[in-house]
Amino acid sequence: MPVTIRDVARASGVHISTVSRTFSAPHLVNPETRVRVLACAEDLGYRPNRAARALITGRTHNIGLIIADIANPFFPPLIKAAESQARHRDYHVFVADTNEDAAAEEELVHALAKQVDGVLLCSPRMSNSLIEQLSREVPLVVVNRQLAGLPCVLMDVGQGARSAIEHLAGLGHREIALLGGPRGSWTSRELRRAAGVAARAAGADLTVLGPNPPTEHGGLAQAEQVRRAGVTAVLAYNDLMAIGLLEGLDALGVAVPGEVSVVGVDDISLSRLTRPKLTTVATPTAAAGRTAVDMLLQQDTDLPRTGRASGAAAVAVGVRRTTAQVMLQTELVIRDSTGPGPYAGRERSGATAAGPGPHRRADPGGPRVAAGDVVAS
Amino acid sequence: MPVTIRDVARASGVHISTVSRTFSAPHLVNPETRVRVLACAEDLGYRPNRAARALITGRTHNIGLIIADIANPFFPPLIKAAESQARHRDYHVFVADTNEDAAAEEELVHALAKQVDGVLLCSPRMSNSLIEQLSREVPLVVVNRQLAGLPCVLMDVGQGARSAIEHLAGLGHREIALLGGPRGSWTSRELRRAAGVAARAAGADLTVLGPNPPTEHGGLAQAEQVRRAGVTAVLAYNDLMAIGLLEGLDALGVAVPGEVSVVGVDDISLSRLTRPKLTTVATPTAAAGRTAVDMLLQQDTDLPRTGRASGAAAVAVGVRRTTAQVMLQTELVIRDSTGPGPYAGRERSGATAAGPGPHRRADPGGPRVAAGDVVAS
DNA sequence: TTGAAAGCGCTAACAA
DNA sequence: TTGTTAGCGCTTTCAA
Numbered sequence: 091m092p093v094t095i096r097d098v099a100r101a102s103g104v105h106i107s108t109v110s111r112t113f114s115a116p117h118l119v120n121p122e123t124r125v126r127v128l129a130c131a132e133d134l135g136y137r138p139n140r141a142a143r144a145l146i147t148g149r150t151h152n153i154g155l156i157i158a159d160i161a162n163p164f165f166p167p168l169i170k171a172a173e174s175q176a177r178h179r180d181y182h183v184f185v186a187d188t189n190e191d192a193a194a195e196e197e198l199v200h201a202l203a204k205q206v207d208g209v210l211l212c213s214p215r216m217s218n219s220l221i222e223q224l225s226r227e228v229p230l231v232v233v234n235r236q237l238a239g240l241p242c243v244l245m246d247v248g249q250g251a252r253s254a255i256e257h258l259a260g261l262g263h264r265e266i267a268l269l270g271g272p273r274g275s276w277t278s279r280e281l282r283r284a285a286g287v288a289a290r291a292a293g294a295d296l297t298v299l300g301p302n303p304p305t306e307h308g309g310l311a312q313a314e315q316v317r318r319a320g321v322t323a324v325l326a327y328n329d330l331m332a333i334g335l336l337e338g339l340d341a342l343g344v345a346v347p348g349e350v351s352v353v354g355v356d357d358i359s360l361s362r363l364t365r366p367k368l369t370t371v372a373t374p375t376a377a378a379g380r381t382a383v384d385m386l387l388q389q390d391t392d393l394p395r396t397g398r399a400s401g402a403a404a405v406a407v408g409v410r411r412t413t414a415q416v417m418l419q420t421e422l423v424i425r426d427s428t429g430p431g432p433y434a435g436r437e438r439s440g441a442t443a444a445g446p447g448p449h450r451r452a453d454p455g456g457p458r459v460a461a462g463d464v465v466a467s
Numbered sequence: 468m469p470v471t472i473r474d475v476a477r478a479s480g481v482h483i484s485t486v487s488r489t490f491s492a493p494h495l496v497n498p499e500t501r502v503r504v505l506a507c508a509e510d511l512g513y514r515p516n517r518a519a520r521a522l523i524t525g526r527t528h529n530i531g532l533i534i535a536d537i538a539n540p541f542f543p544p545l546i547k548a549a550e551s552q553a554r555h556r557d558y559h560v561f562v563a564d565t566n567e568d569a570a571a572e573e574e575l576v577h578a579l580a581k582q583v584d585g586v587l588l589c590s591p592r593m594s595n596s597l598i599e600q601l602s603r604e605v606p607l608v609v610v611n612r613q614l615a616g617l618p619c620v621l622m623d624v625g626q627g628a629r630s631a632i633e634h635l636a637g638l639g640h641r642e643i644a645l646l647g648g649p650r651g652s653w654t655s656r657e658l659r660r661a662a663g664v665a666a667r668a669a670g671a672d673l674t675v676l677g678p679n680p681p682t683e684h685g686g687l688a689q690a691e692q693v694r695r696a697g698v699t700a701v702l703a704y705n706d707l708m709a710i711g712l713l714e715g716l717d718a719l720g721v722a723v724p725g726e727v728s729v730v731g732v733d734d735i736s737l738s739r740l741t742r743p744k745l746t747t748v749a750t751p752t753a754a755a756g757r758t759a760v761d762m763l764l765q766q767d768t769d770l771p772r773t774g775r776a777s778g779a780a781a782v783a784v785g786v787r788r789t790t791a792q793v794m795l796q797t798e799l800v801i802r803d804s805t806g807p808g809p810y811a812g813r814e815r816s817g818a819t820a821a822g823p824g825p826h827r828r829a830d831p832g833g834p835r836v837a838a839g840d841v842v843a844s
Numbered sequence: 845t846t847g848a849a850a851g852c853g854c855t856a857a858c859a860a
Numbered sequence: 861t862t863g864t865t866a867g868c869g870c871t872t873t874c875a876a
Contacts, residue, residue: 092581094869105847110871120845139581141518141527142869145852150518152561152582160547161736163540170537173564182579184529185562187550202559204469204516205529306736333740359538359683363710365742471853482863487855497861519853522868 093134102130113138153386154184154202154209156195162304163358164328164375165212168233171379172210179387181207190272190303192216196224203228208386210379211235215274231386233378235276241389242415243382247277247355248284250371250420254325254353255285257369257422259292262434263323263351269312269335270300271327278327281355285325297321306334313338322350322431329354329361329370336364336427347429357423366426374418381416470511479507490515530763531561531579531586533572539681540735541705541752542589545610548756549587556764558584567649567680569593573601580605585763588612592651608763610755612653618766619792620759624654624732625661627748627797631702631730632662634746634799636669639811640700640728646689646712647677648704655704658732662702674698683711690715699727699808706731706738706747713741713804724806734800743803751795758793 099106104123111119112127119127130136144150153176157165173183184202188194192215199209208229214221218237224230225240233243258266268285271278282298289296297319302308309331316324316335326332332354339346346352346366354361357372476483481500488496489504496504507513521527530553534542550560561579565571569592576586585606591598595614601607602617610620635643645662648655659675666673674696679685686708693701693712703709709731716723723729723743731738734749 096869106869107848107871108846110869111846114871118845123845137577137581139522139869141582142522142852143871144518145516145522145854145869146871148852155562160550161543163543166538166540166543169562170564173537173562177563182561182582183563184559185532185546185550186554186560187547200514204514205518205559306740337740360737360740363683363714363737364740473853483853484855484864485862487853488862491855495861500861516853519868520855522853522870523855525868 093136097134098131098136102127149207150205151180152182152184152206154206156186156188156198156209156211158188158190158213160187163360164356167375168379171376172383175380175383190215196220199224207390210382210386229389231382233382239413241385241413243378244417245373246417246420248280250355251281251284252288253422254371255288255292258323258351259294261431263431264294264433265321266294266323267297267299267316267319267321269302269324269326269331270298271304273301304328306330309334310338313342317342317344325353329356329358329368332368333364346427351428353428369425369428370423372421372423377418470513474511475508475513479504526584527582528557529559529561529583531583533563533565533575533586533588535565535567535590537564540737541733544752545756548753549760552757552760567592573597576601584767587759587763606766608759610759616790618762618790620755621794622750623794623797625657628658628661629665630799631748632665632669635700635728636671638808640808641671641810642698643671643700644674644676644693644696644698646679646701646703646708647675648681650678679708681705683707686711687715690719694719694721702730706733706735706745709745710741723804728805730805746802746805747800749798749800754795
């Protein structure tokens with residue numbers, strides 16, 4: 091029933107190889123023949139079978155997207171952008187969810203390897219060494235994790251943490267808590283590192299609470315701890331956790347930002363809808379998805395694959411992989427969940443709230459562009 | 468570089484067809500040979516190439532998931548459940564986003580047809596006739612749309628609308644608005660129909676506002692209209708729109724539920740986080756994803772495909788397709804966005820707020836099971 | 845510019 | 861129980 095290249099050949103009175111050329115190397119075919127073949131193909135509704143094509147060319151024109159948790163609102167915009175970008179380049183996208191499980195990640199890379207030209211690993215929980223090993227099986231681009239020798243798309247959460255801490259210190263907070271993310275998260279480590287440095291510079295104390303699951307519940311569960319820690323401000327691993335904390339503090343009768351200020355990370359769309367609206371470090375999720383796909387396909391273009399006509403020669407030359415690492419800017423978006431702390435108005439060292447840095451008073455709904463900087467290649 | 472069936476055959480000293488059987492018909496192979504082959508395969512890290520296999524068997528072991536808008540929080544739980552269910556059955560999932568565009572839907576079905584064993588069409592915007600036509604190209608299961616002769620997974624939003632209207636009428640509301648969804652949405656029509664009937668039965672007036680885009684902005688934009696319409700209660704097409712309306716009313720200084728009560732549909736996780744918390748008709752999104760995948764794969768099992776060994780005979784017999792339509796229950800979850808209306812406490816006809824029907828006082832976080840009823844086959 | 849032929853990795857008749 | 865063979869739909873040498 092499905093129409094094959096042979097049907098088109100028969101209908102247009104040429105050999106199948108001519109039909110093949112019409113689609114994959116049109117310039118090698120007589121214009122008149124070409125239009126005739128194209129017309130027949132159109133008529134019959136012919137579409138080349140990509141899988142059959144892949145068998146020879148070694149390119150599937152598919153990519154894989156491995157996601158820690160599709161239901162986490164951080165990811166859908168990334169998935170959407172990646173899928174859109176891929177499709178513009180005539181690639182289809184497999185999406186798989188790992189439930190934050192490292193073993194599932196590994197299995198999925200294996201399972202998809204033969205069906206795709208590359209895989210996007212988003213916020214992986216695997217060890218670096220395992221990721222490196224898997225990258226020998228199939229081209230990989232990693233999002234939210236830095237690995238030497240592998241193409242990575244990173245968001246500058248370090249800068250974000252710095253801005254957040256400076257913002258809080260500028261408001262007069264000296265006792266600040268950091269709600270850590272899940273174990274194995276690069277973002278969480280980075281946040282912790284940068285927040286620690288910034289707190290020291292601002293003369294504030296930083297208490298680290300965690301690790302925590304990167305969910306609303308993770309934040310909710312820490313509300314009690316936050317109160318007991320006696321801090322007046324909290325930077326959470328992500329918005330979901332910050333929102334959970336908002337809930338938890340509300341249940342405990344702790345006023346935000348009256349008694350405690352809260353800052354999230356990500357700027358998921360939800361964060362404009364809570365009461366109070368959440369101050370947060372916006373991460374350019376969609377840009378990350380687009381960029382990661384571009385890097386993967388770029389690599390795919392550079393890197394000849396196992397097709398009959400490729401391989402050996404290029405490998406002998408010593409395939410030069412593109413291993414650029416891109417760091418995308420983040421930006422502090424100040425809303426209503428942060429307010430004056432106990433030291434508000436007093437003199438202190440360090441940057442002031444109005445000082446330099448990528449701050450921004452929340453503007454209701456305007457577009458935001460994130461610039462990408464190559465930090466290594 | 469990638470290891471093929473031939474490498475395994477060589478390593479284990481058998482013919483490739485024996486290796487093939489070891490994987491696709493193990494009972495036809497001598498147990499000793501089998502373990503040897505399996506050991507070699509394991510050693511070499513062999514995985515059968517599914518695309519090559521599909522060329523012969525006619526089954527790709529892939530399915531397609533076509534989604535109106537991945538970033539709409541209604542869909543991620545559905546995607547997650549569908550992907551998980553598919554993977555349990557050893558299927559991989561292509562995900563594609565159409566941006567609510569009917570033409571993109573059609574193109575995507577064509578594009579994916581050859582690479583998948585079936586497609587899940589989620590909340591399609593295409594016409595019925597086009598969907599029917601496409602279903603001749605590739606097996607389809609449709610979610611949130613009823614089509615004679617096609618397997619469908621529906622959520623009983625009609626019942627949900629009824630419950631919502633009865634709830635509002637029971638609270639003493641007589642002037643109710645319905646915020647309609649996008650054009651071409653089965654759910655929107657169904658909601659409107661059922662809400663109309665229920666309102667009449669309860670002696671209430673129903674004003675329909677719309678169509679609207681199924682987004683927060685769609686609701687926000689209608690806030691002014693809602694106020695002018697002089698209604699005291701609103702049922703919105705979905706939670707996103709309801710939340711937008713909440714925002715809009717807040718900006719206008721209209722108290723919820725003091726002056727206007729608001730009910731959403733879907734129970735996305737966000738709806739527990741707004742202030743006030745949203746009363747809403749919970750739809751079993753994850754169950755819908757799972758069920759739809761099951762129906763698709765069931766159909767795939769019944770329906771022989773274009774492999775060499777299949778086709779003709781079965782087609783001649785007149786392939787009996789599974790066209791069951793499943794209707795999943797919805798449930799009204801009462802939270803804080805609905806309250807007494809101007810006629811509260813007065814006598815009236817119709818069901819009371821405490822009357823029968825699938826109501827539920829919000830219980831904080833307990834699991835909910837949705838039962839599926841076959842309404843046709 | 846086109847056709848002939850080989851073969852990508854695999855499965856499924858058929859024979860032994 | 862295993863090997864032989866043909867061929868799924870397609871691309872790509874090679875020759876004409």
